[in-house]
Amino acid sequence: MPGRNHKKISTALNQQPLADFKVGVDNVIFSVDTTQNRLLVLLVMRQQEPFLNSWSLPGTLVREGESLEDAAYRIMAEKIRVKNLYLEQLYTFGGPNRDPREASDSYAVRYLSVSYFALVRFEEAELIADGVTGIAWYPVKQVPQLAFDHNEILAYGHRRLRNKLEYSPVAFEVLPETFTLNDLYQLYTTVLGENFADYSNFRARLLKLGFLCDTGIKVSRGAGRPASLYKFDAEAFAPLKDKPLVFI
């Protein structure tokens, strides 16, 4: 809150020289292994200092003539092959001293990170191992200490993912084309944690929204009764697209 002290700092800062920046993009790429009900994030092992051999989010520094988004897609294309890739901007982390290169560099260049968010279908995503760097789908619950402030960026991305599941039909981009209501419930449980809603409430709410279409096909899995396969009906959803809506 800007009080007297804040104003004093402000005035002093007005006389400081402008900071020089390099700008990085870091991608938080999630996937859900629906067979094992695990939420995964894509990590790569750093091949250079700082944080040599630490796991990190896949990232790169922006080149001359390159937009932020192009840089984000460039690093994706180097790490993963996937259909229908969709990235959205997440947040920009830019405090001083977030990167150890700032201290050692005599020009005192600062490193800012613009983070991007993606959610891809686990079965369709093919990791590109370049023979040198480590690359892995890590269960979010078991992510180790990452390079830089990447644990913080990951936590921010996880919050965005939860929000998107609550307020948008993003789940249907991750599930196979046909799915049981239990598959859908498991996906929500995997991302939001247990007890976000009981199954019968969840089921009733989703069916009432009117964009899940029963294909008439039934599948048997394990001991229970055969379950109906549903499809997401994009046409039925269209009129709801711009309305505020809660999915759970």
Place this chain on the structure above:
Amino acid sequence: MPGRNHKKISTALNQQPLADFKVGVDNVIFSVDTTQNRLLVLLVMRQQEPFLNSWSLPGTLVREGESLEDAAYRIMAEKIRVKNLYLEQLYTFGGPNRDPREASDSYAVRYLSVSYFALVRFEEAELIADGVTGIAWYPVKQVPQLAFDHNEILAYGHRRLRNKLEYSPVAFEVLPETFTLNDLYQLYTTVLGENFADYSNFRARLLKLGFLCDTGIKVSRGAGRPASLYKFDAEAFAPLKDKPLVFI
């Protein structure tokens, strides 16, 4: 979508030198004049090239040792005095050629803008005219061509404001402490446009959510029946805080 062409561009860009950046913050500060039902945005007239004498969002360039957020608060504190100032990060605009200084500067430094969003109570906000720069609350519907890509940033901020009104209790930060349900409806109409919901549905929905508390006081305005004054009950809202919720 990364196809063959995208890959080719990517590889070429990998050999490009890193871009150098200055980083600006630009604030989209909204207010609602509830007496006239107008949504307002704070604009300042630029005192220097480029875009000398153009209206722009209040902004500044980040100094050495300064965080992005501190820069955003610094420029706010120079332009406006307000209680309970709350800023949140909006989006980062960083494509090449978004700033004409990039072309004329022989070092080809790029200018990136991290935008911040604020909503302040119109009655409490005091503009700081420094005797030189123009500063004004502009009705959003009448905003002229702004400097740089600031019209685009404003449009993004407007979308965020609409979302916040739909999904969060931000309205109660803008209204006076006590208000009629019609005041609340007018605020929503001012931001979301007419016909977002009819008054009786809106009223029923908000009362059902259970965090509006009737003060027992009635006010007469104009010809109609006296209307009840309500308060936002933060305690009743607390259990809903982390639940996905739609306000309209």
